[in-house]
Amino acid sequence: MAAELLVLVKHDCEVCDQVLPVLADAAAAGAPLRILSQSSPEETAEQARRVGLRAVPDIDVDLEVSARFDPEAVPTVLLLDGGEERGRVEGLQRERLAKLAGRAGAELALDGLPELRPGCASLTRDPAVAATLAARRARAEGRLRARALEVGALEDVFDALHDRGLTDGLPVVPPTPERVVAMLEHTGRGPQEVVGAVPPYGADATVEKVAINAVMAGCPGETLPIVLAAVEAACVESFAWHGLIATTYPAGPTVIVSGPLAAEVGMNAEGNALGQGNRATLSTGRALQLVGWNVGGGRPGVEDRATHGQMGKLGSCFAERLDETAPWAGLAQDRGVAGAETGVTLVATEGPRVIVDQLAREPEGLCASLALALESVAHPKQRLAFDALLVVGPEHGRVFREAGWDRARVQERLFELTTSPAGELTHGAGGSPEGIDPKFVSDPAMPVAKFAAPDRILLAYAGGDAGLFSMVYGSWAAGEIGSAPVTVSVEPWR
Amino acid sequence: MSALEILDPSAERDPEGRPLAGRPPEGKTIALMDIRKPRGDVFLDELERLLTARGYAVERTMKPTFTKPAPADVRKEIAARCDAVIEALAD
Numbered sequence: 001m002a003a004e005l006l007v008l009v010k011h012d013c014e015v016c017d018q019v020l021p022v023l024a025d026a027a028a029a030g031a032p033l034r035i036l037s038q039s040s041p042e043e044t045a046e047q048a049r050r051v052g053l054r055a056v057p058d059i060d061v062d063l064e065v066s067a068r069f070d071p072e073a074v075p076t077v078l079l080l081d082g083g084e085e086r087g088r089v090e091g092l093q094r095e096r097l098a099k100l101a102g103r104a105g106a107e108l109a110l111d112g113l114p115e116l117r118p119g120c121a122s123l124t125r126d127p128a129v130a131a132t133l134a135a136r137r138a139r140a141e142g143r144l145r146a147r148a149l150e151v152g153a154l155e156d157v158f159d160a161l162h163d164r165g166l167t168d169g170l171p172v173v174p175p176t177p178e179r180v181v182a183m184l185e186h187t188g189r190g191p192q193e194v195v196g197a198v199p200p201y202g203a204d205a206t207v208e209k210v211a212i213n214a215v216m217a218g219c220p221g222e223t224l225p226i227v228l229a230a231v232e233a234a235c236v237e238s239f240a241w242h243g244l245i246a247t248t249y250p251a252g253p254t255v256i257v258s259g260p261l262a263a264e265v266g267m268n269a270e271g272n273a274l275g276q277g278n279r280a281t282l283s284t285g286r287a288l289q290l291v292g293w294n295v296g297g298g299r300p301g302v303e304d305r306a307t308h309g310q311m312g313k314l315g316s317c318f319a320e321r322l323d324e325t326a327p328w329a330g331l332a333q334d335r336g337v338a339g340a341e342t343g344v345t346l347v348a349t350e351g352p353r354v355i356v357d358q359l360a361r362e363p364e365g366l367c368a369s370l371a372l373a374l375e376s377v378a379h380p381k382q383r384l385a386f387d388a389l390l391v392v393g394p395e396h397g398r399v400f401r402e403a404g405w406d407r408a409r410v411q412e413r414l415f416e417l418t419t420s421p422a423g424e425l426t427h428g429a430g431g432s433p434e435g436i437d438p439k440f441v442s443d444p445a446m447p448v449a450k451f452a453a454p455d456r457i458l459l460a461y462a463g464g465d466a467g468l469f470s471m472v473y474g475s476w477a478a479g480e481i482g483s484a485p486v487t488v489s490v491e492p493w494r
Numbered sequence: 495m496s497a498l499e500i501l502d503p504s505a506e507r508d509p510e511g512r513p514l515a516g517r518p519p520e521g522k523t524i525a526l527m528d529i530r531k532p533r534g535d536v537f538l539d540e541l542e543r544l545l546t547a548r549g550y551a552v553e554r555t556m557k558p559t560f561t562k563p564a565p566a567d568v569r570k571e572i573a574a575r576c577d578a579v580i581e582a583l584a585d
Binding site: 144146147149152153157161175177198201204208209213216240242243244290294295296297476477481482483 | 505
């Protein structure tokens with residue numbers, strides 16, 4: 001095939017205005033030259049009239065040609081041979097342009113034009129357009145496979161998403177292909193890799209589906225690896241996410257982030273660490289729940305049979321404060337994640353509650369206080385069935401740190417102190433029918449532990465500098481018969 | 495304003511609609527599955543009494559814990575031996 005020239009222009013570019021008449025004349029005189037405009041038909045027609053062209057240039061529909069050659073600037077003149085690029089000139093460079101045209105056997109009347117003038121930014125470099133093109137490319141290359149849904153021009157997008165059952169009741173960020181493609185930039189993993197099979201219906205959560213739900217949850221892109229790790233952990237069989245979704249108990253997954261990435265992505269581990277105001281933590285917890293909602297298909301009143309539920313089922317995530325005030329290493333690190341890495345630990349929990357002790361200044365007394373409060377997890381007479389996640393606040397943590405009590409020692413002491421005589425725990429003791437069947441109690445003085453083991457009292461560290469408080473989350477049915485905490489490293493998802 | 499394209503966050507599955515099965519005739523075998531909730535046995539004992547009085551055969555079965563789906567083997571066993579199953583969702 002013979003060589004030909006392809007010219008890309010746009011309507012709001014003075015340099016294009018200058019060059020267009022010369023190029024159009026050459027084309028009219030039979031030069032192998034085609035002009036394509038990045039602008040709309042109306043804008044292109046207006047430009048043609050303005051610069052005095054006899055024919056209106058064709059339109060580069062959907063910028064397909066521009067996206068293929070991806071120039072930085074227009075006008076761009078491309079020399080093509082059999083559709084393959086053999087050379088190009090971007091902007092007005094008279095001498096080079098004349099030479100390029102010559103290679104296609106064309107002569108351009110460039111006299112009178114400036115010698116050198118930089119062009120204008122190609123429309124493909126406009127950030128919004130570039131995002132659309134990136135999304136289209138991702139679709140063409142099979143990186144995006146999710147079904148496209150259309151929200152009508154007359155629909156309110158927030159209402160439309162809610163009415164289609166895709167939200168948790170609060171507005172979500174519309175997961176446009178552009179936003180999802182931008183989100184996927186934050187992981188090195190392929191969009192079609194499977195993160196886990198999400199209960200209750202067991203559908204595969206691909207990286208793409210997780211990214212879509214992360215966009216909806218409002219996640220900053222940097223949090224995506226943490227969300228992916230949380231989904232991976234939630235889908236581990238021993239976490240029993242199926243039962244956690246289905247249960248009447250007011251529990252859901254709480255995500256604890258331990259390690260340097262927490263601060264890097266903007267997670268707040270200090271004042272109000274478990275509360276509102278921090279996009280990274282709130283959206284991470286919410287993204288996991290939305291994956292359960294949308295990919296898993298568990299809905300309140302249908303598969304989710306919670307009697308009351310609790311606000312943490314919208315999303316529950318906090319970061320550990322692992323600065324110089326921390327009394328011990330992070331929870332994930334204690335559970336096997338390498339020190340320099342960031343890990344997430346998932347615990348099936350109810351909502352958090354405060355434990356106040358404003359007087360204890362030594363670890364023994366503080367443990368006694370914490371143990372008293374821990375007894376009430378689920379019910380004081382409920383034994384061995386529930387774990388606790390204790391979030392030690394900085395002013396309580398200081399007591400342990402200064403006394404040199406490590407995590408294991410605190411757990412051991414809390415385990416010992418949460419042991420009660422069997423006689424106080426049987427049916428009817430204290431007037432309450434709840435409790436242990438007396439037929440299992442031979443000796444009323446026999447000590448009965450609250451928790452199944454010291455390490456079933458999980459310790460995390462977070463919160464602001466002031467306040468002699470810790471927080472406790474009771475777990476859902478724990479261990480073998482229920483949900484066991486799961487810790488994974490975020491590293492493989494970066 | 496033009497239409498907005500968004501990506502489907504769901505599993506994109508269309509569950510198959512199934513009609514309710516007919517009531518099994520007398521003489522058929524009904525599995526009663528205890529999901530291991532407290533007092534589930536009380537409920538199932540009563541159901542067994544009523545079903546037996548109406549001429550059904552009853553097989554009692556249970557899953558290891560109420561918090562997790564019944565294992566595949568338990569489900570297969572029920573499907574092989576029984577014509578219908580009733581789960582006890584007690585408490």
